[in-house]
Amino acid sequence: DLGKYEGMVEDCCCDYETVDGLNVEVLHPLLQELVATPFFRYFKAKLWCDCPFWPDDGMCRLRDCSVCECPENEFPEPFKKPFRGGLPSDDLICQEGKPQATVDRTLDKRVFRGWIETDNPWTNDDETDNGEMMYVNLLLNPERYTGYVGPSARRIWDAIYSENCPKYSSGEICQEKKVLYKLISGLHSSISIHIAADYLLDETTSLWGQNLDLMYDRVLRYPERVRNLYFTFLFVLRAVTKAADYLEQAEYDTGNQTEDLKTLSLIKQLLYNPKLQAACPLPFDEAKMWQGQSGPELKQQIQKQFRNISALMDCVGCEKCRLWGKLQVHGLGTALKILFSFDQVQPQLQLQRNEVIALVNLLNRLSESVKLVREMGPSIERIMER
Numbered sequence: 572d573l574g575k576y577e578g579m580v581e582d583c584c585c586d587y588e589t590v591d592g593l594n595v596e597v598l599h600p601l602l603q604e605l606v607a608t609p610f611f612r613y614f615k616a617k618l619w620c621d622c623p624f625w626p627d628d629g630m631c632r633l634r635d636c637s638v639c640e641c642p643e644n645e646f647p648e649p650f651k652k653p654f655r656g657g658l659p660s661d662d663l664i665c666q667e668g669k670p671q672a673t674v675d676r677t678l679d680k681r682v683f684r685g686w687i688e689t690d691n692p693w694t695n696d697d698e699t700d701n702g703e704m705m706y707v708n709l710l711l712n713p714e715r716y717t718g719y720v721g722p723s724a725r726r727i728w729d730a731i732y733s734e735n736c737p738k739y740s741s742g743e744i745c746q747e748k749k750v751l752y753k754l755i756s757g758l759h760s761s762i763s764i765h766i767a768a769d770y771l772l773d774e775t776t777s778l779w780g781q782n783l784d785l786m787y788d789r790v791l792r793y794p795e796r797v798r799n800l801y802f803t804f805l806f807v808l809r810a811v812t813k814a815a816d817y818l819e820q821a822e823y824d825t826g827n828q829t830e831d832l833k834t835l836s837l838i839k840q841l842l843y844n845p846k847l848q849a850a851c852p853l854p855f856d857e858a859k860m861w862q863g864q865s866g867p868e869l870k871q872q873i874q875k876q877f878r879n880i881s882a883l884m885d886c887v888g889c890e891k892c893r894l895w896g897k898l899q900v901h902g903l904g905t906a907l908k909i910l911f912s913f914d915q916v917q918p919q920l921q922l923q924r925n926e927v928i929a930l931v932n933l934l935n936r937l938s939e940s941v942k943l944v945r946e947m948g949p950s951i952e953r954i955m956e957r
């Protein structure tokens with residue numbers, strides 16, 4: 572029933588149909604090319620289980636669960652170099668002369684100063700390079716069904732929902748908490764859709780394919796979960812476009828000039844796409860958040876909750892799920908940092924290379940999920956509801 576997704580996406584300026592059109596025509600093809608470039612296909616993560624909340628439960632030992640690490644000589648040479656130190660404090664630029672009454676939705680224009688190690692108040696990860704970090708080629712480790720089910724998986728989702736973002740009933744809870752819930756639910760929908768879209772249908776013959784029942788049971792039969800997916804997609808898209816100046820100036824150096832120029836060209840096509848700007852110039856309006864008197868306090872509280880969610884990723888008992896869980900929560904944390912931790916008071920955006928990699932890969936995953944829902948949703952629903 573396509574009618575369920577008519578009208579505007581919540582908190583957004585564009586409708587479902589427009590988002591679908593933009594995604595299929597512009598965003599999805601660009602993102603698919605982008606995540607295959609050498610810059611975006613290597614993600615750095617500490618993948619060994621280091622769960623602060625529960626004892627090790629034996630981990631997932633299925634073959635489809637393990638991640639294959641990149642050999643040293645495979646990942647880009649510039650990624651191995653240590654980061655430069657932080658910026659001198661007088662390097663910060665003030666944005667003067669802006670009328671105070673208007674909300675500044677832009678970030679400082681001269682922004683990229685080289686990749687550095689920098690903190691993200693929204694995430695828990697320590698990004699310091701050390702022996703525990705490994706580089707993973709994401710193209711070789713697709714997010715798909717792994718067999719990670721049962722109490723171990725369930726307790727993570729339960730902890731995320733119940734401890735960190737209690738379900739809201741309308742009117743009861745502030746908009747900011749709803750946003751956190753919708754982001755998590757949207758990410759959960761996307762993960763479920765990827766599991767269903769790339770499922771081990773027959774273990775004996777190793778037949779992989781789409782599990783339409785699962786896609787319906789876990790996501791499509793709940794319109795709210797689909798709506799949250801669109802919301803999360805647009806939220807992350809807004810973060811990417813808000814950081815346009817930074818992302819345009821960033822170094823996509825992997826030692827392969829042809830590839831790196833292509834990466835930059837794709838990034839620019841994504842950031843300054845005329846169709847996107849015409850159809851959905853403000854996919855999420857972050858200026859509306861944290862407005863009330865308790866805004867700053869609430870922000871700190873939600874930041875802490877999101878850090879807990881980020882820490883929970885160390886407890887995901889299946890390596891490949893942990894990889895994609897970490898990457899996507901890291902990507903969401905980066906989006907939150909771009910949208911909510913930089914403003915007129917602190918206009919200097921700094922992102923880590925790994926944050927940018929996570930952000931773009933997350934956007935691609937969400938874009939894939941939105942495309943799958945739109946392409947397959949109506950026919951699956953017709954079959955299931957018969």
Ligand code: FAD
Pocket residue numbers: 714715716717718719720721724725727728755756757759760761762763766789796884887891892893895896897
């Ligand atoms: P679950 O997906 O575990 O959901 C648990 C409960 O959450 C549901 O019963 C429902 O009440 C609620 N819920 C479900 N979806 C939503 C939603 N969108 N919004 C709001 N509430 C919702 N498995 C893989 O095979 N491959 C992976 O790559 C993978 N990655 C994972 C990453 C993380 C971070 C986690 C925690 C788990 C991952 N898993 C992965 C496991 C997978 O997500 C499921 O937990 C597992 O398949 C069992 O599914 P389930 O049917 O019990 O429901």
